[in-house]
Amino acid sequence: MKKLIILLSLTSAFFLQSCEKKGPGDNYDFSNSLPAYVEITTKTNLGVVQGNSATIALRLKTAVQQDVVVSYSVTGAFSTTGTVTIPRDGLTANAVVAVPAGIVPAASASATAVFKITGAKKGTEDLSIGALGANSNEIRNIVVGKNLIGVTSDAVSIKETIADQTIKVPITITSALKSQTSLTYTLVPKAGNSANNLELISANPLVIAAGATTATIEIKVKDNLTLNADNVYELRLTGATAPVGSEVSINADKALYTITVTDDLKTVGFATTTAVDVTASGNRNFEVKLSAPSSAAITVPYSIEGGVVGTDYILRTTGTLTFPAGTTTSNINLDILPTYVKGKVLKIKLDSITGDVEASLGTAKELTVNLK
Structure with missing residues (x-):
């Protein structure tokens, strides 16, 4: 019996030594891993009508085991501060900023405020702001208007056919126009696209009647009999001209419409x-x-x-x-x-x-x- 106990003890010791061997991940150096940081998800200009709210998406790169409280400020056309919480194990949250009414000057169609992340804390620990660290500048412009014109959707894909086709780009106006308005825009191939099988049907500028809340830009799609893979074009609203007091401007984040024309293979x-x-x-x-x-x-x-x-x-x-x-x-x-x-x-x-x-x-x- 004594010999059996000794044998079992030796066997147990052997297995314990085997378990103590280090695996390939035990020596991994985490010193160069990117720390968690907070940033603004999209930094293009955000359009909003005065008296409404601006929603700005924030994201945390790498989830953490505590709530992250993000501080922000708004300066320029109006001023405010606030915080938003990214919950434990979460990666995103929205900062909803109330935009005061009446902040756009009488002689202007729009005014600009600047949203900025000013801090981020996990408990008492400060997190980095922006991917570059050292609290890099995380800002987004809020373009505040009285009445905004923008595209209703942001993209369309269409296939060439033997017959010409027509794309109708829908335009939305926040509220009825006070007076006749001229909408200017550009239509150009995206960088790297040498083909040209689009032809404008609508006038440029497009004249929109007083009282309108919608409009349409029409474009003809032709079969160019050229093999170009996908031909990508960008229609961009560039300006709205109306008599003083008409109070209309371009919606900053609804100004771009992308058109993809696929080959008729x-x-x-x-x-x-x-x-x-x-x-x-x-x-x-x-x-x-x-x-x-x-x-x-x-x-x-x-x-x-x-x-x-x-x-x-x-x-x-x-x-x-x-x-x-x-x-x-x-x-x-x-x-x-x-x-x-x-x-x-x-x-x-x-x-x-x-x-x-x-x-x-x-x-x-x-x-x-x-x-x-």
């Missing part, structure tokens, strides 16, 4: 990939399809392997298929002659495609014809 291929068995002489059509119509004529040269021209078949078409603009089908026409040799196999192959760079050969580019 299409493919050409046989209508079927199933081998065709021919058991008698006669005229045969083999249909080739274009997946979507093009605004340009497309040509597709083809070739036939196997068999003997004049003995097994006669080609009734030219060796090049043509898809006129707006069409989606064409046919390869053969006469299978009475002298055809049974057992031969014809391979009809689509060789290439020209006329529209947005069109390519599909997977069904070869058809087998068995002469039986």
